[in-house]
Amino acid sequence: MLALTTLSLVLISLVRTVVGNIGNFKNVSYINPILPGWNSDPSCVFVAELDNTFFCTTSSFLAYPGAPVYSSKDLINWKLASNAISRPEQLPSLMTSNNIQGGGIFASTLRYHKSTFYLITTYIENPLPPTFYILTSEDATNDSAWSMPFAIETPYIIDPDIFFDDDGTVIVAYAGHPIKAQIIDMKTGNATETFDMWNGTGNGFTEGPHIYKKDGYYYLLIAEGGTELGHSGAIARSKSLRGPYESSPYNPLVSNRRTDEYFQSVGHADLFQDASGNWWGCALAVRSGPKLYNQTIFPMGRETTLFPVTWPKDGWPIASQIRGIMSGPLPLPNRNVSGEGLFAGEADVVDFVPGSSIPKHFDFWRTPAKPNSFTVSPPNKPNTLRLTASRANLTGDANFNATDGLTLVMRRQAHTLFNFTVDVELLGAEAQEGDEVGITSFLDQYQHVDLGVVYLSKNNKKTSPYLRYRATAFGKTNFTGIVPKTKLLALPADWSDDLVRLGISAINGTHFVFVAAPAARPLSSIVVGIANTTLISGPGNASGE
Missing domain, CATH: 2.115.10.20 (Glycosyl hydrolase domain; family 43)
Incomplete structure (x- = not known):
């Protein structure tokens, strides 16, 4: 699965x-x-x-x-x-x-x-x-x-x-x-x-x-x-x-x-x-x-x-x-406004503290069919967001049904140049073939670029974690020679006991770099892939524009 x-x-x-x-x-x-x-x-x-x-x-x-x-x-x-x-x-x-x-x-x-x-x-x-x-x-x-x-x-x-x-x-x-x-x-x-x-x-x-x-x-x-x-x-x-x-x-x-x-x-x-x-x-x-x-x-x-x-x-x-x-002729500067969310364009660090909820400025792709798939600070795991995997990946498949749920939570990109990181906990011994946790630069289900830790078995051995970088670009007519090939790298052995930090940074206005590192040693990061931002730009679909 x-x-x-x-x-x-x-x-x-x-x-x-x-x-x-x-x-x-x-x-x-x-x-x-x-x-x-x-x-x-x-x-x-x-x-x-x-x-x-x-x-x-x-x-x-x-x-x-x-x-x-x-x-x-x-x-x-x-x-x-x-x-x-x-x-x-x-x-x-x-x-x-x-x-x-x-x-x-x-x-x-x-x-x-x-x-x-x-x-x-x-x-x-x-x-x-x-x-x-x-x-x-x-x-x-x-x-x-x-x-x-x-x-x-x-x-x-x-x-x-x-x-x-x-x-x-x-x-x-x-x-x-x-x-x-x-x-x-x-x-x-x-x-x-x-x-x-x-x-x-x-x-x-x-x-x-x-x-x-x-x-x-x-x-x-x-x-x-x-x-x-x-x-x-x-x-x-x-x-x-x-x-x-x-x-x-x-x-x-x-x-x-x-x-x-x-x-x-x-x-x-x-x-x-x-x-x-x-x-x-x-x-x-x-x-x-x-x-x-x-x-x-x-x-x-x-x-x-x-x-x-x-x-x-x-x-x-x-x-x-x-x-x-x-x-x-602007009015005088004034940030004393009411509201339940963040100021547009502001930076934030989200730790999902106990008693909090998913921030108002975060998005889901459609109304979540299974809200329990997103749990803030579950028992014995304070300051985390627990995500329960959906059957289908971001793209879906021939049997995709939105009511099955899509485990995706997003924060809108607000600047051309940005840095973004998420620390993920590895699944460990309970991981099954194909399980994956990761990050994405997402326009819609047909246009996104992903970096994840995926569990795969080779030569009939038990599943092992790999870093996987891949792009999906259905519905685009100008992508010949642009869509990068999928990359699969074995997760370094000395990362397995640590949180893994996955990140996306804009190196300029036209390219994103996807990186991974042990969270405790961010200077040990490796570049897994570089994506042209046309992969998540229109006009393939209206949804992200």
């Missing part, structure tokens, strides 16, 4: 800093991205009633807990406030979906209306069609405060937006050509009217709509050009919700298409204000530049960036384009 127990954490070596004169509100410098690592499709809202706090949500796909919500007082320090999807009963099929890799929670919109947060999202499972769900909460800093999902009438499409008009009408706009909208009965979830809105500027792939009302106009912000190098955000306005819509003369509002900028794929934006009335935008972006993007070398995936916006009365919004170092 092949069994794999995997612990995947990332220990971050770099922390973002704010530079510039923080006393000068018109010239404060900051560094993008503000939500580093995989945080795509951002939607943000400012809530003056809650001590002038900003809240953002991003896509989570098949990761669980899902629909993360971050909070900030200064637009730079973002804390994981809650996960809107944190209970198995909220989306039962998130546990049972089998080999689908591109499903789950897509492109949510977060809004605040009459003391309540509304998070509307697309949930995609197999078989289709997608479903639009609304979750509500009066406290976005508490997992348990989020409601059960409320299904609304759903077209066969994605990217819902929710807008509360002045007369109490609730409008849900969504992707399509043209962008479409529905009037929703919030008691039943039924659509009472459906209408077309705007065809966009002609750049194609009109999606990701957000509606705003300002100075007597309805503004419609959309994403165009697909989510790769042609991505952009465009805006139009009308005196009537139903149009016709006039395109801004300054479109695209935000984009780095046809440039050599380091940030590419800029789009899927949202706009919001701060306490001083300044306008801001958030957008997804990919660090790479067009050359590396075309080689699918962007292991950070799609991240959330921040840009200032000027929006005069009766005029059109104009955005500063996405760069790594930007400036704008």
Whole structure:
């Protein structure tokens, strides 16, 4: 029986800093991205009633807990406030979906209306069609405060937006050509009217709509050009919700298409204000530049960036384009925000002390089918995480069933350059053929690179531990000559009585090195493999971007 127990954490070596004169509100410098690592499709809202706090949500796909919500007082320090999807009963099929890799929670919109947060999202499972769900909460800093999902009438499409008009009408706009909208009965979830809105500027792939009302106009912000190098955000306005819509003369509002900028794929934006009335935008972006993007070398995936916006009365919004170092009228630095998780981009060391639980910022691949497979500080093993092996390995097999469980716990990579280590205890005499414990750089079940201690028998002898390095890259079309061969090294005899430290480090922006050492003698480390980061970059699947 092949069994794999995997612990995947990332220990971050770099922390973002704010530079510039923080006393000068018109010239404060900051560094993008503000939500580093995989945080795509951002939607943000400012809530003056809650001590002038900003809240953002991003896509989570098949990761669980899902629909993360971050909070900030200064637009730079973002804390994981809650996960809107944190209970198995909220989306039962998130546990049972089998080999689908591109499903789950897509492109949510977060809004605040009459003391309540509304998070509307697309949930995609197999078989289709997608479903639009609304979750509500009066406290976005508490997992348990989020409601059960409320299904609304759903077209066969994605990217819902929710807008509360002045007369109490609730409008849900969504992707399509043209962008479409529905009037929703919030008691039943039924659509009472459906209408077309705007065809966009002609750049194609009109999606990701957000509606705003300002100075007597309805503004419609959309994403165009697909989510790769042609991505952009465009805006139009009308005196009537139903149009016709006039395109801004300054479109695209935000984009780095046809440039050599380091940030590419800029789009899927949202706009919001701060306490001083300044306008801001958030957008997804990919660090790479067009050359590396075309080689699918962007292991950070799609991240959330921040840009200032000027929006005069009766005029059109104009955005500063996405760069790594930007400036704008930021609020004063403030880390006094509520939430149950870690600040985005911070380093951490996790010892799993008795009485603690798995940290809020850790992820599972789907809802864990067997929660008991993850035990913090079991009896006689304090300060450890005991993992009970699943039948199948990370990739699965022809008989893979998600309800069998997948023993995988992850921590998102948050910086291009990082160091990460995990100390594992060897299985010893009870090890069976194929048992494995290790670490992984994971995009999804079809794209991951692993380093493990695996137990194998040779020549009919008892099982012995080996270091095994191997890569899985199904579904990629540009991997000829890139996928490394599997390596198998006998575990050194003098390591067998010690914890084994397994590690991943980024030696540059394009390669990870996988190392092993006895935990008590880390200077005795050996390099087991080096992986090109295209192995865990898109566009093979959407899940890790």
